[in-house]
Amino acid sequence: MMYRKMTEKRIKSLKSIASENNVITNVSDMEKYATDESPSLNYMPDAVITPENQQQVLEIVKYAVSEKFPLTPRGGGTSLTGGPLPVLGGAVLSFEKMNKIIDIDTSSRMAVLQPGVITGDLDREALKHGLFYPVNPASLDSCTIGGNTATAAGGANTVRYGTTRNYLAGMRAVDGSGRQWEAGGKIVKNSTDQQLLQLVAGSEGTLSLFTSLIFRLTERPVKSAWIIAPFKDINNIPDAAAKIFSLSVNPTMVELMDRRTLDCCRRYTGETIEFENCSHLLIRLDSEKYFSSSGFQDMIFAIGQACLATGAEDVLIADTAAQQEKIWKLRSSIHDAIKETCGSIFEEDVAVPTGQVRQLLLEAQELSASTGFKTAVYGHLGDGNIHINFTGRDAPPQKVRELKRRLFESAVKLGGKLSGEHGIGLTKKDYFSRYIDSAYIRLLKKVKKQFDPGNILNPGKIF
Amino acid sequence: MMYRKMTEKRIKSLKSIASENNVITNVSDMEKYATDESPSLNYMPDAVITPENQQQVLEIVKYAVSEKFPLTPRGGGTSLTGGPLPVLGGAVLSFEKMNKIIDIDTSSRMAVLQPGVITGDLDREALKHGLFYPVNPASLDSCTIGGNTATAAGGANTVRYGTTRNYLAGMRAVDGSGRQWEAGGKIVKNSTDQQLLQLVAGSEGTLSLFTSLIFRLTERPVKSAWIIAPFKDINNIPDAAAKIFSLSVNPTMVELMDRRTLDCCRRYTGETIEFENCSHLLIRLDSEKYFSSSGFQDMIFAIGQACLATGAEDVLIADTAAQQEKIWKLRSSIHDAIKETCGSIFEEDVAVPTGQVRQLLLEAQELSASTGFKTAVYGHLGDGNIHINFTGRDAPPQKVRELKRRLFESAVKLGGKLSGEHGIGLTKKDYFSRYIDSAYIRLLKKVKKQFDPGNILNPGKIF
Numbered sequence: 016m017m018y019r020k021m022t023e024k025r026i027k028s029l030k031s032i033a034s035e036n037n038v039i040t041n042v043s044d045m046e047k048y049a050t051d052e053s054p055s056l057n058y059m060p061d062a063v064i065t066p067e068n069q070q071q072v073l074e075i076v077k078y079a080v081s082e083k084f085p086l087t088p089r090g091g092g093t094s095l096t097g098g099p100l101p102v103l104g105g106a107v108l109s110f111e112k113m114n115k116i117i118d119i120d121t122s123s124r125m126a127v128l129q130p131g132v133i134t135g136d137l138d139r140e141a142l143k144h145g146l147f148y149p150v151n152p153a154s155l156d157s158c159t160i161g162g163n164t165a166t167a168a169g170g171a172n173t174v175r176y177g178t179t180r181n182y183l184a185g186m187r188a189v190d191g192s193g194r195q196w197e198a199g200g201k202i203v204k205n206s207t208d209q210q211l212l213q214l215v216a217g218s219e220g221t222l223s224l225f226t227s228l229i230f231r232l233t234e235r236p237v238k239s240a241w242i243i244a245p246f247k248d249i250n251n252i253p254d255a256a257a258k259i260f261s262l263s264v265n266p267t268m269v270e271l272m273d274r275r276t277l278d279c280c281r282r283y284t285g286e287t288i289e290f291e292n293c294s295h296l297l298i299r300l301d302s303e304k305y306f307s308s309s310g311f312q313d314m315i316f317a318i319g320q321a322c323l324a325t326g327a328e329d330v331l332i333a334d335t336a337a338q339q340e341k342i343w344k345l346r347s348s349i350h351d352a353i354k355e356t357c358g359s360i361f362e363e364d365v366a367v368p369t370g371q372v373r374q375l376l377l378e379a380q381e382l383s384a385s386t387g388f389k390t391a392v393y394g395h396l397g398d399g400n401i402h403i404n405f406t407g408r409d410a411p412p413q414k415v416r417e418l419k420r421r422l423f424e425s426a427v428k429l430g431g432k433l434s435g436e437h438g439i440g441l442t443k444k445d446y447f448s449r450y451i452d453s454a455y456i457r458l459l460k461k462v463k464k465q466f467d468p469g470n471i472l473n474p475g476k477i478f
Numbered sequence: 479m480m481y482r483k484m485t486e487k488r489i490k491s492l493k494s495i496a497s498e499n500n501v502i503t504n505v506s507d508m509e510k511y512a513t514d515e516s517p518s519l520n521y522m523p524d525a526v527i528t529p530e531n532q533q534q535v536l537e538i539v540k541y542a543v544s545e546k547f548p549l550t551p552r553g554g555g556t557s558l559t560g561g562p563l564p565v566l567g568g569a570v571l572s573f574e575k576m577n578k579i580i581d582i583d584t585s586s587r588m589a590v591l592q593p594g595v596i597t598g599d600l601d602r603e604a605l606k607h608g609l610f611y612p613v614n615p616a617s618l619d620s621c622t623i624g625g626n627t628a629t630a631a632g633g634a635n636t637v638r639y640g641t642t643r644n645y646l647a648g649m650r651a652v653d654g655s656g657r658q659w660e661a662g663g664k665i666v667k668n669s670t671d672q673q674l675l676q677l678v679a680g681s682e683g684t685l686s687l688f689t690s691l692i693f694r695l696t697e698r699p700v701k702s703a704w705i706i707a708p709f710k711d712i713n714n715i716p717d718a719a720a721k722i723f724s725l726s727v728n729p730t731m732v733e734l735m736d737r738r739t740l741d742c743c744r745r746y747t748g749e750t751i752e753f754e755n756c757s758h759l760l761i762r763l764d765s766e767k768y769f770s771s772s773g774f775q776d777m778i779f780a781i782g783q784a785c786l787a788t789g790a791e792d793v794l795i796a797d798t799a800a801q802q803e804k805i806w807k808l809r810s811s812i813h814d815a816i817k818e819t820c821g822s823i824f825e826e827d828v829a830v831p832t833g834q835v836r837q838l839l840l841e842a843q844e845l846s847a848s849t850g851f852k853t854a855v856y857g858h859l860g861d862g863n864i865h866i867n868f869t870g871r872d873a874p875p876q877k878v879r880e881l882k883r884r885l886f887e888s889a890v891k892l893g894g895k896l897s898g899e900h901g902i903g904l905t906k907k908d909y910f911s912r913y914i915d916s917a918y919i920r921l922l923k924k925v926k927k928q929f930d931p932g933n934i935l936n937p938g939k940i941f
Contacts, residue, residue, distance in 0.1 A: 369586045
């Protein structure tokens with residue numbers, strides 16, 4: 016596939032389509048679009064376009080098709096896989112100016128959004144109407160709903176509330192031929208035109224660009240508590256989680272933070288941490304309005320007993336807003352904390368069957384021991400989506416590849432997958448072709464060709 | 479597209495692939511495969527094949543591709559749209575012998591199934607392990623998990639629990655080129671290979687045949703209650719539902735039965751019905767283990783108050799197993815009751831935004847009044863998926879088309895869709911091309927061609 020260069024003439028045409036101040040070509044202004052949150056990737060775009068509406072997106076795609084240059088869509092730039100980086104040049108299409116919440120329809124409990132809306136903003140707006148958008152990626156306040164849709168993002172609330180995919184109800188999009196299409200609507204149940212909606216969710220910008228999205232909103236819980244159980248032996252934590260699930264307490268989050276992760280967070284935030292020499296199991300409970308206080312307390316007690324019975328050193332309860340804020344601040348700092356204090360060679364978010372998490376932890380420990388690389392492990396224990404960081408400031412590329420390969424091999428052997436929520440992007444591309452069914456990939460490539468025959472949309476990703 | 483005839487030679491080959499007793503060609507034995515639950519359709523297959531395993535399915539598809547005859551997959555035959563009928567001839571491939579529950583993995587809360595498993599059997603098996611498969615189509619005890627996946631089936635529990643799509647975690651399938659492929663696994667969160675999994679869910683057997691499916695199981699609620707509120711004016715019921723949703727009570731079902739539907743059920747089942755001259759709002763609540771009895775009672779009381787405030791004649795509570803069984807028996811009988819007592823010219827399951835249900839009811843009433851055809855209306859008020867029956871024993875085809883067109887037009891005008899859970903199949907095909915975005919259909923057809931270049935799989939459906 017040969018792409019054409021971004022000439023002065025093409026820049027001029029883009030400016031006439033998207034208006035002068037929506038096209039950036041100044042290198043210093045483009046710098047931030049050359050990176051995302053993944054370590055050590057840098058791909059400078061030839062131009063950055065920040066369209067303001069659907070019509071501009073449509074015209075930009077048509078122009079890119081006719082002139083044969085890549086378009087790489089970008090939401091909040093929080094990807095950990097290089098997803099929004101223009102690896103084959105061309106223009107980055109940033110949705111930062113398409114960030115309007117168009118409608119919160121309280122009677123149908125639906126939100127109509129431009130794709131650049133920050134996920135946290137959607138929930139804050141829902142809150143004003145007594146509603147809830149429960150999908151909660153760690154980058155909540157910087158990632159976008161369009162980026163979440165592109166990766167089928169999850170987050171810590173998945174155990175109880177599911178992922179982005181479960182709330183996506185409708186979309187308007189532009190395919191790689193420069194044709195606008197739409198599917199779904201403000202409807203909860205759809206056996207009419209939901210197939211392609213669900214196909215492009217998780218397609219990481221390779222099949223279509225979203226110009227508007229419709230999301231279902233839900234009930235907002237009224238009462239919360241965090242339960243923290245420190246364990247000397249991290250390998251007991253999955254047993255505790257299994258015991259908790261057998262209690263039927265419908266937790267919102269069941270999270271894991273190993274000792275090293277906690278240490279990074281402590282050093283980064285300056286907060287004191289009780290039982291800092293342990294690994295922690297964190298459970299968040301949320302209750303509905305009519306759930307009684309005594310029932311809620313009984314539930315907390317039962318969870319505490321389950322933790323103690325499986326080896327917890329103690330059980331700490333955080334049921335005031337201040338305590339909970341402290342916990343969430345700590346939990347939310349993880350990514351930056353590890354990067355700043357220990358350095359992150361890479362972080363992978365493998366997903367395994369929940370019954371196999373213990374084995375995954377053991378294999379990660381074995382991998383660390385046999386290679387001498389230290390790890391910091393945390394993540395969404397309740398849904399089997401574990402984030403494994405190999406820490407340090409530097410590692411030979413060949414070693415990085417070996418570590419990744421062995422980690423993915425372990426996950427796949429346990430019935431798991433390369434990514435639970437980050438997607439494949441650039442950084443997992445080679446492993447995708449290695450560990451995913453070749454017949455699946457063959458079909459996916461054929462589908463890609465139908466949506467984007469010129470390979471204009473986010474080329475160089477997934478496969 | 480020209481298909482080849484099912485010759486003696488081909489039957490013989492099929493018998494050598496699938497074994498003698500898995501190929502039916504006797505007309506009287508094939509009769510039941512010529513119909514489904516949709517009124518007045520009859521398409522006799524040339525042969526019926528009942529494969530017993532994945533390998534046989536694979537070989538059958540390969541043979542159908544090489545010999546160019548259609549294969550129409552069939553689950554429980556409960557379709558209301560002609561989905562499993564061989565409208566262009568060829569063989570019906572019935573999954574009735576592939577009905578094994580392969581594994582209930584309690585540690586990962588996942589079920590591995592052959593596609594012919596009856597949906598109710600899955601839940602009964604889950605129950606033995608204290609788990610729950612919550613998707614609840616009305617045909618629970620005769621539909622299959624493969625058919626549910628093919629239509630992305632919903633049912634009455636969608637309000638709280640979502641649809642088949644939300645529980646589908648993995649699949650093995652055979653595409654229309656006779657290639658086996660697989661995606662997903664026993665994992666809750668998957669940003670690796672979930673795209674095609676979600677694409678073929680809802681594809682009504684036109685893209686691939688499933689040979690095994692993996693479903694997520696969840697917690698089983700421990701306490702239930704039904705609340706029934708009779709209303710003289712059906713048009714007040716959506717207001718009551720809206721008020722109930724504002725209470726944050728997370729109902730499992732919010733169902734509607736109009737007076738005529740109730741009358742059909744009463745006559746069909748012989749049960750007495752209180753307030754039989756009213757339309758009924760039915761709410762089912764389920765509670766988790768630690769939800770206290772007093773909280774549960776408070777919730778029921780609040781719902782009752784909401785109903786009375788919006789015009790209910792009374793509020794009836796069913797909290798014993800016997801009372802609940804009676805209600806569910808009545809509710810489950812609807813489809814047969816209407817057919818047997820009033821006759822059904824057609825039933826359509828349009829889906830509209832929940833805030834538009836009232837308007838849909840008004841438009842259905844207007845349509846009935848202006849055409850003189852009587853209706854029986856019921857369905858899933860809580861998710862906007864309303865089932866509208868035009869009753870009677872006979873109607874001129876032209877009149878049927880007009881009624882359907884006007885009904886779909888109303889739904890689409892209100893932001894709705896042709897089907898919330900039944901799918902498009904044969905009976906809604908013409909309306910699909912009329913009311914669904916043409917760019918969407920164009921893409922869907924291109925995708926179909928990649929999965930099934932010879933148009934072997936369930937041809938003549940959807941488009």
